Amino acid sequence: MIGTIRWNIIFGAVGFVVTFLASSSNNVWTTSLIRGIIALCIWFALGFALRFIAGLLQQPQQDKGSDHEMADKGQTVDMTTPDESDMLHDLLRTKPSEEKHADREDDNGNAFQPLNPPKLVTNPQMDAEQLAQAVRHLTQK
Template identity: 40%
Template sequence: MIGTWRWNVGFGAVGGMMSLLFSMSGNTFAVSCVRGIYAFAVFFLLAFLFRAILRIVAMPQPSVPALHLDEQDGGYEAGSKFEAVIPDESDQLHEMLKSSPDGRPAAPNAEAAQTNQFQPLKPPQLVSTQNKDPEELAKAVRHLTGG
């Protein structure tokens, strides 16, 4: 624990005295003293909690132990080293990049290349107000607005 119990008593005394002085103006002396004692207990416990948290935060972190060298495992303790070898797949990657997105080989001529270009989607118009009866449109608007 950081510090001593005297810090708790000092913090509790300051809190109790402040509570006593502030409550004197609106209460009797006995009620103010009881509230001062309660405040002393609460501030005493808060100081204890604060010191405990401060100790946890200020505690030095344990150092990481050094690896034990072992001749059997190439100089490292078992499970302390991970080796991964990734096979060379650059040829397959180049072939995939040369092919079109749908998996077919890339088109050798310009005509076939133009067919693979982006074309925006043209959805059909779902609702049209052309050739509608004005009374029917007004009825629909009244229904939607709740009027």
């Protein structure tokens, strides 16, 4: 942590004064005093948090490796793409007839067959008397 507890007291006092003045115009002085004391405690704790963060920011970074290794990191990009020129040439050499034949068979050698779903059939209309009895039966339960 950086600084002394005096900074926390200053933060707390500022929080107390601001809250007490803002609260005194709308509340009884005892309520304003209680709210000011609560603000003093909160701002006092915020002072600790700010001192802690300031201390972390001022500490020098700990080097895990040597300075030489750290200096080289992030300076170059070593990326290569695999050589796919043979595959591209094979794709360009295939004839359309071979391509169509290849598309019609899957990996297992099965020929393509379109999906034939069953046709939807509507049921014949029920008699009005049967529907009325069904509704009466359901309302009685």
